Amino acid sequence: MTDLTRLTLAAARNGLKARQFTSSELTGAYLNAIEGGNSKLNAYVAVTAEQAQAQAKASDAKLAAGEGGPLEGIPLGIKDLFATKGVHTQAASHILDSFKPEYESSVTSNLWRDGAVMLGKLNMDEFAMGSSNETSYYGPVINPWRADNSNAQLVPGGSSGGSAAAVSAWLCAAATATDTGGSIRQPAALTGTVGIKPTYGRCSRWGVVAFASSLDQAGPIARTVEDAAIMMTSMSGFDPKDSTSVNLAVPDFAAAVERGVKGLVIGIPREYRMDGMPAEIEALWQQGIAWLKAEGATVRDISLPHTKYALPAYYIVAPAEASSNLARYDGVKYGLRDTGKDITDLYELTRADGFGREVKRRIMIGTYVLSAGYYDAYYVQAQKVRTLIKRDFENVFNDGVDAILTPATPSAAFGIGDEDMKADPVKMYLNDVFTVTVNMAGLPGIAVPAGKDGAGLPLGLQLIGKPFDEETLFAAGRVIERSAGIDFSPDKWW
Amino acid sequence: MSVDAATVKRIGRLARIRIEEGEVETYRNELNTILGFVEQLGEVDVSGVEPMTSVMPMTLRRREDKVTDGGYPEKIVANAPLTEDNFFMVPKVVE
Numbered sequence: 410m411t412d413l414t415r416l417t418l419a420a421a422r423n424g425l426k427a428r429q430f431t432s433s434e435l436t437g438a439y440l441n442a443i444e445g446g447n448s449k450l451n452a453y454v455a456v457t458a459e460q461a462q463a464q465a466k467a468s469d470a471k472l473a474a475g476e477g478g479p480l481e482g483i484p485l486g487i488k489d490l491f492a493t494k495g496v497h498t499q500a501a502s503h504i505l506d507s508f509k510p511e512y513e514s515s516v517t518s519n520l521w522r523d524g525a526v527m528l529g530k531l532n533m534d535e536f537a538m539g540s541s542n543e544t545s546y547y548g549p550v551i552n553p554w555r556a557d558n559s560n561a562q563l564v565p566g567g568s569s570g571g572s573a574a575a576v577s578a579w580l581c582a583a584a585t586a587t588d589t590g591g592s593i594r595q596p597a598a599l600t601g602t603v604g605i606k607p608t609y610g611r612c613s614r615w616g617v618v619a620f621a622s623s624l625d626q627a628g629p630i631a632r633t634v635e636d637a638a639i640m641m642t643s644m645s646g647f648d649p650k651d652s653t654s655v656n657l658a659v660p661d662f663a664a665a666v667e668r669g670v671k672g673l674v675i676g677i678p679r680e681y682r683m684d685g686m687p688a689e690i691e692a693l694w695q696q697g698i699a700w701l702k703a704e705g706a707t708v709r710d711i712s713l714p715h716t717k718y719a720l721p722a723y724y725i726v727a728p729a730e731a732s733s734n735l736a737r738y739d740g741v742k743y744g745l746r747d748t749g750k751d752i753t754d755l756y757e758l759t760r761a762d763g764f765g766r767e768v769k770r771r772i773m774i775g776t777y778v779l780s781a782g783y784y785d786a787y788y789v790q791a792q793k794v795r796t797l798i799k800r801d802f803e804n805v806f807n808d809g810v811d812a813i814l815t816p817a818t819p820s821a822a823f824g825i826g827d828e829d830m831k832a833d834p835v836k837m838y839l840n841d842v843f844t845v846t847v848n849m850a851g852l853p854g855i856a857v858p859a860g861k862d863g864a865g866l867p868l869g870l871q872l873i874g875k876p877f878d879e880e881t882l883f884a885a886g887r888v889i890e891r892s893a894g895i896d897f898s899p900d901k902w903w
Numbered sequence: 904m905s906v907d908a909a910t911v912k913r914i915g916r917l918a919r920i921r922i923e924e925g926e927v928e929t930y931r932n933e934l935n936t937i938l939g940f941v942e943q944l945g946e947v948d949v950s951g952v953e954p955m956t957s958v959m960p961m962t963l964r965r966r967e968d969k970v971t972d973g974g975y976p977e978k979i980v981a982n983a984p985l986t987e988d989n990f991f992m993v994p995k996v997v998e
């Protein structure tokens with residue numbers, strides 16, 4: 410029998426419907442793969458084997474009766490940021506030790522409604538703050554990819570590094586993830602997987618541990634564009650419990666995948682041509698342009714003049730929102746509690762002990778830029794710049810551009826414990842230079858694997874779309890995936 | 904603008920994060936690196952530009968002002984490190 414874990418989500422779904430195998434078999438194959446590989450990859454922080462087997466059994470009963478939802482019997486991994494009732498939900502932080510929510514996030518509720526099976530909770534950067542998955546309390550996730558002729562361990566990107574690594578290494582059929590500045594698209598690009606951050610408001614934030622509320626969006630990481638589209642359809646939808654959820658019908662995203670790009674206008678923003686950008690990233694970008702042209706798209710040079718200010722504005726807005734969102738972790742309501750001589754002492758000791766270095770750094774920055782005397786100079790200025798960043802995109806879309814093509818990341822996967830990035834937090838932040846603009850403007854963005862660097866590591870391209878036009882991203886992303894025609898399977902060493 | 908050691912301690916106090924004496928210098932350097940990076944925003948001409956309040960054009964939905972949820976205090980305190988009779992327990996705050 411073929412290895413069931415190697416099937417795409419779409420193929421697994423067809424196999425289940427045709428009764429070629431059962432969800433119990435498929436789920437068992439994934440649980441075995443996790444058991445065999447997780448100690449080396451560290452992608453899962455909790456495995457819910459019993460629950461998975463029970464869900465699979467229920468799915469099998471439905472499938473046998475010719476019933477079941479669009480994801481019936483499909484085993485998924487869930488980022489540790491999503492509240493899952495009665496199951497480990499700690500945002501990979503020490504401060505949420507032993508937290509098991511009494512409720513289920515809206516996005517995961519949608520997945521279970523559609524028949525999906527939960528394999529467990531996936532590792533991530535603590536509170537989604539990081540671009541390498543090294544800030545997790547549970548230790549770094551290891552990228553299933555290695556450079557040619559090298560055993561050096563590489564990062565999978567972050568913050569959804571567990572999601573990306575698990576999908577890439579066949580430890581789940583697809584995974585949920587979240588993206589505040591690039592946390593879906595950057596790890597997808599570094600692992601040869603597909604990741605989409607939908608338009609702000611498309612997926613409910615209810616029950617997702619909050620980092621920066623005006624930027625956070627959930628989305629899937631999957632092995633193919635079609636799989637990502639299938640996941641998106643189930644994850645999306647209006648939710649009255651999220652005040653910024655948008656009441657719009659959810660299209661069948663998978664139906665848009667083979668639509669092609671004929672007649673579309675694709676913008677190429679000159680500001681994304683960064684100084685010191687590796688030649689192979691530039692070459693990949695040019696290759697992507699050629700592929701889209703060959704399939705009938707028109708390519709147009711465009712300008713997004715405020716691009717360079719997106720990352721600095723992000724490092725004001727995101728920490729500011731984080732500092733207030735993370736005020737709730739106080740040692741009283743849930744999680745870790747240190748003993749203090751009075752209530753302030755209890756707060757200060759618990760938070761010093763429970764938050765990791767990167768999280769504390771961001772809370773400190775956020776607290777500073779919101780503090781009396783600095784609010785206008787930093788926070789209000791950043792929000793004005795954000796208005797300008799969004800206006801740049803509106804201008805090009807109003808001029809007839811349908812989508813924008815850029816590189817997804819400035820480099821391929823880098824080594825665990827990179828000394829330069831350890832010494833200078835801003836160097837790590839620069840990983841998100843191509844993705845963060847999209848969050849600042851609330852737009853959808855997809856990362857699709859498109860090529861490999863000189864060492865054989867995957868590289869991705871990003872497509873940015875108009876608000877609520879994820880369908881065009883799936884269509885154009887599929888053209889890139891098909892044109893590249895590369896099998897993005899890492900050599901199994903784990 | 905750059906922060907000094909006293910400011911680091913003051914921010915730590917505001918953020919309710921204990922900063923040990925030996926950590927002050929590291930924080931000071933890191934915060935100044937980040938603040939140096941965001942300084943470039945000052946060069947953007949924002950005259951007449953409104954600060955963003957909502958990334959998607961939307962007005963917040965309102966609902967009738969009535970209780971729609973609740974009645975399960977045991978669930979609310981279920982994850983608390985220390986409780987008594989469905990109350991959160993904290994060190995004495997009133998003398």
